[in-house]
Amino acid sequence: MSMKSMVRANVKKAFKLIGDLKDPITFRGKEPDSFNFVTGQPIFGADTELTLLGVVTLFKQEDSNSMGVKILINYEDIEDAIDLIPNIYTKVIVRGVEYTLNIATRDSMKATNNGYTLTMQLLNSTA
Numbered sequence: 857m858s859m860k861s862m863v864r865a866n867v868k869k870a871f872k873l874i875g876d877l878k879d880p881i882t883f884r885g886k887e888p889d890s891f892n893f894v895t896g897q898p899i900f901g902a903d904t905e906l907t908l909l910g911v912v913t914l915f916k917q918e919d920s921n922s923m924g925v926k927i928l929i930n931y932e933d934i935e936d937a938i939d940l941i942p943n944i945y946t947k948v949i950v951r952g953v954e955y956t957l958n959i960a961t962r963d964s965m966k967a968t969n970n971g972y973t974l975t976m977q978l979l980n981s982t983a
Contacts (some may be wrong), residue, residue: 878911879911881909881950883907909933923950925953926978938974
């Protein structure tokens with residue numbers, strides 16, 4: 857067993873062991889249906905959602921005193937959809953609060969992906 861396989865197995869085991877400490881995290885967005893060549897913009901179709909289980913903690917952003925959440929997800933759970941964030945999935949719902957992912961400024965999303973876990977810090981879009 858390679859080191860990478862062993863770490864992935866232990867991460868999977870850790871997420872299984874924490875049981876009810878995990879919260880549902882829903883990524884929500886719209887699938888692009890086609891492309892408007894006149895405007896250069898995609899035409900969006902149906903709504904799409906991806907719900908995963910992850911660890912949620914609160915944090916306070918020091919430079920603005922804004923409150924947000926930090927989410928920790930097993931990378932294997934989101935690996936197939938990672939390129940869709942935040943291109944397709946533009947909103948994240950955690951504990952009933954909606955957070956907007958802003959790809960232009962990245963102010964609302966700070967993500968760390970080490971290949972085993974994905975950590976995202978989300979600020980409330982109304983903050």
